[in-house]
Amino acid sequence: MAALDLFGRRWSLRVVWELHEGALGFGALRRRCGDMSSSVLRQRLVELMEARLVHQTPDSHYDLTALGRQAHTALSPLVDWSATWAAELAEHSSDHDTATADAPDIP
Structure with missing residues (x-):
């Protein structure tokens, strides 16, 4: 359960995902993660x-x-x-959109 708790924290999986291709500096990692604040990234790195x-x-x-590489490998089926x-x-959404478009307008 500890692993689920760790990976359930916002951005933890993203950090592991971004590092799976190789080492990154803090700034490069933050840019890859997009909207993550520096303080949250620091906290996630400490936890990881x-x-x-x-x-x-x-x-x-x-x-x-x-161990981190093993975790990435273990999470790959989830991806x-x-x-x-x-x-x-997406298929269900387009089916729904088509059905809605085909429905007659009811005043």
């Missing part, structure tokens, strides 16, 4: 480092540890599922 999923390199970049889910939602 305490959980031993992220470490800071000698040049002050952040990178996934071996695949989310693409299927998004497609299903």
